Amino acid sequence: MTSPSTMVAFSLSIVVTALAALAQAQTPNVSLLIDDPYYYDLAQSLDVRSLLPFVSLRKGAAFHWGSTYSYPAAAEANWTSEKFSTYWGHIVAENDCKWYATEPERQDFTLSACEGVSQYAAEHFATFRGHNTFWHNQLPAWLPGNVTASDLVNNVIPTHVSTVIKSLGWNVTSWDVTNELISDTATYNMTSLECVLNADRWPTVTYDGGSTPLVTNLSFAYAAWRTALMYDPGKLVYNDYSTGAQDAKTECVFQLIADLNINASIPYNRMGVGFQSHVGAQEGYYVPKAELETTFARLAALGVDALVTEMDLWIQANDTINQRYQAAIWGDYLDACLYASNCFEFVNWDNRDDTSWITPGDGHGVAMATLFDMYGNPKPVTYEIMARFARYAEGAAEMCATALGTESCTVY
Numbered sequence: 001m002t003s004p005s006t007m008v009a010f011s012l013s014i015v016v017t018a019l020a021a022l023a024q025a026q027t028p029n030v031s032l033l034i035d036d037p038y039y040y041d042l043a044q045s046l047d048v049r050s051l052l053p054f055v056s057l058r059k060g061a062a063f064h065w066g067s068t069y070s071y072p073a074a075a076e077a078n079w080t081s082e083k084f085s086t087y088w089g090h091i092v093a094e095n096d097c098k099w100y101a102t103e104p105e106r107q108d109f110t111l112s113a114c115e116g117v118s119q120y121a122a123e124h125f126a127t128f129r130g131h132n133t134f135w136h137n138q139l140p141a142w143l144p145g146n147v148t149a150s151d152l153v154n155n156v157i158p159t160h161v162s163t164v165i166k167s168l169g170w171n172v173t174s175w176d177v178t179n180e181l182i183s184d185t186a187t188y189n190m191t192s193l194e195c196v197l198n199a200d201r202w203p204t205v206t207y208d209g210g211s212t213p214l215v216t217n218l219s220f221a222y223a224a225w226r227t228a229l230m231y232d233p234g235k236l237v238y239n240d241y242s243t244g245a246q247d248a249k250t251e252c253v254f255q256l257i258a259d260l261n262i263n264a265s266i267p268y269n270r271m272g273v274g275f276q277s278h279v280g281a282q283e284g285y286y287v288p289k290a291e292l293e294t295t296f297a298r299l300a301a302l303g304v305d306a307l308v309t310e311m312d313l314w315i316q317a318n319d320t321i322n323q324r325y326q327a328a329i330w331g332d333y334l335d336a337c338l339y340a341s342n343c344f345e346f347v348n349w350d351n352r353d354d355t356s357w358i359t360p361g362d363g364h365g366v367a368m369a370t371l372f373d374m375y376g377n378p379k380p381v382t383y384e385i386m387a388r389f390a391r392y393a394e395g396a397a398e399m400c401a402t403a404l405g406t407e408s409c410t411v412y
């Protein structure tokens with residue numbers, strides 16, 4: 001006779017076995033380029049900068065590979081400078097070009113910190129991208145609740161966008177004109193306006209979470225884009241997170257860029273879509289390469305660029321299988337961009353694990369989400385990236401999606 005307690009133990013063992021199987025399925029055994037002794041040796045220098053001219057030559061236009069900069073502590077200044085001289089060749093200001101930093105009081109602009117990041121890029125012979133001219137977060141206190149809709153659309157936004165963009169001039173590859181307008185709970189067949197209103201974010205509400213609508217149409221977005229078109233010589237980018245797959249939020253991105261094209265007269269060939277790519281090394285928490293490529297190709301057909309703008313990738317556990325999975329996924333994202341006809345910028349977010357905004361727990365596993373560890377040392381992904389660039393620069397054909405695991409993709 002089976003006692004209730006044995007039944008519990010029995011079903012528990014099934015659950016544990018099932019969970020173990022699930023965990024195994026979520027962290028596949030992957031194949032990496034750096035398993036090949038040729039690429040392993042080649043990757044040791046981590047001198048990606050020396051490869052970028054050859055990458056650009058194959059792409060037919062400059063390829064920008066970079067990360068964030070935010071005036072590091074003295075102890076990390078030399079490390080940072082060395083990385084922006086050898087590993088990354090492109091820089092985005094983590095915070096210093098945002099609205100709260102650039103216009104802390106109305107029409108009283110403080111652009112020196114933002115311009116200083118551009119200056120730092122120039123000193124490192126690196127290129128610079130702008131982030132951002134419009135976002136509902138990191139706003140100055142004077143703004144969100146204290147202006148009328150018509151003042152916002154007709155004065156506040158045009159003044160802000162034109163002043164910030166003009167201050168950086170011709171040194172910018174692209175600007176994130178509007179950041180994160182679209183709802184996380186978007187559904188298929190929403191109009192672009194519905195995609196935005198559903199987010200319940202300022203300025204379609206008075207404050208985030210507040211219920212009083214400030215603007216009820218997309219005039220605020222048109223104002224930002226029309227102004228950017230006048231002053232920005234580079235690409236104008238719509239930037240967002242949890243996008244890139246074949247899903248409703250990404251569908252909203254296509255609705256929004258069509259709306260901007262028709263109603264704000266923004267030519268598609270001046271536009272880019274930024275895929276932030278704050279992702280995790282667990283099935284369902286990153287976009288499979290094939291889906292990214294489908295999305296990038298759909299943009300290419302319109303004449304719109306695709307950019308990876310803020311990549312970081314947390315892992316579930318601090319062990320070899322997870323570190324390798326991280327390298328495989330990051331490598332797939334890079335390949336998706338390299339082999340796309342319309343992707344010329346790939347930017348990572350935060351330079352090392354000790355300064356990353358992704359911290360352990362909080363649904364982010366053990367974090368370890370950047371390209372260098374907490375001491376600034378390289379990881380498998382750091383080398384794998386160098387190997388992917390080398391392979392592309394050599395003219396090799398695109399390879400399979402390594403994140404699918406060795407059963408579907410063995411590299412060599």
Ligand SMILES: *[C@@H]1O[C@H](CO)[C@@H](O)[C@H](O)[C@H]1NC(C)=O
Pocket residue numbers: 029030406410
């Ligand atoms: C991982 O894949 C490689 C290549 O297919 C294989 O040799 C190795 O045994 C696999 N390791 C595990 C733990 O399954």
Ligand SMILES: *[C@@H]1O[C@H](CO)[C@@H](O)[C@H](O)[C@H]1NC(C)=O
Pocket residue numbers: 074075078
């Ligand atoms: C950084 O490098 C400079 C020049 O090589 C050196 O003088 C300085 O001591 C270094 N700073 C730190 C914190 O290592």
Ligand SMILES: *[C@@H]1O[C@H](CO)[C@@H](O)[C@H](O)[C@H]1NC(C)=O
Pocket residue numbers: 118119120122167168169170171
């Ligand atoms: C480009 O950047 C350099 C270095 O920061 C600066 O001296 C120059 O004025 C900038 N050019 C424009 C057009 O802003």
Ligand SMILES: *[C@@H]1O[C@H](CO)[C@@H](O)[C@H](O)[C@H]1NC(C)=O
Pocket residue numbers: 141142143144145146
């Ligand atoms: C704008 O509104 C915010 C929130 O109510 C308030 O804290 C702030 O003091 C106001 N600023 C100005 C300049 O009125």
Ligand SMILES: *[C@@H]1O[C@H](CO)[C@@H](O)[C@H](O)[C@H]1NC(C)=O
Pocket residue numbers: 188189251
């Ligand atoms: C609704 O969205 C689905 C998925 O994109 C699409 O197949 C369908 O054609 C859409 N329907 C309408 C009426 O647009």
Ligand SMILES: *[C@@H]1O[C@H](CO)[C@@H](O)[C@H](O)[C@H]1NC(C)=O
Pocket residue numbers: 149150153214215216217218219
């Ligand atoms: C859109 O909203 C703005 C700001 O509230 C308003 O001034 C404008 O009349 C609206 N446009 C349309 C077509 O409703």
Ligand SMILES: *[C@@H]1O[C@H](CO)[C@@H](O)[C@H](O)[C@H]1NC(C)=O
Pocket residue numbers: 191192255258259260262263
């Ligand atoms: C342009 O705006 C109108 C009015 O808001 C809207 O009905 C239409 O769908 C928009 N066009 C596109 C392509 O989104």
Ligand SMILES: *[C@@H]1O[C@H](CO)[C@@H](O)[C@H](O)[C@H]1NC(C)=O
Pocket residue numbers: 318368374
């Ligand atoms: C990850 O594991 C390695 C090897 O055990 C250890 O040296 C390192 O401190 C760990 N890192 C973190 C962030 O726990």
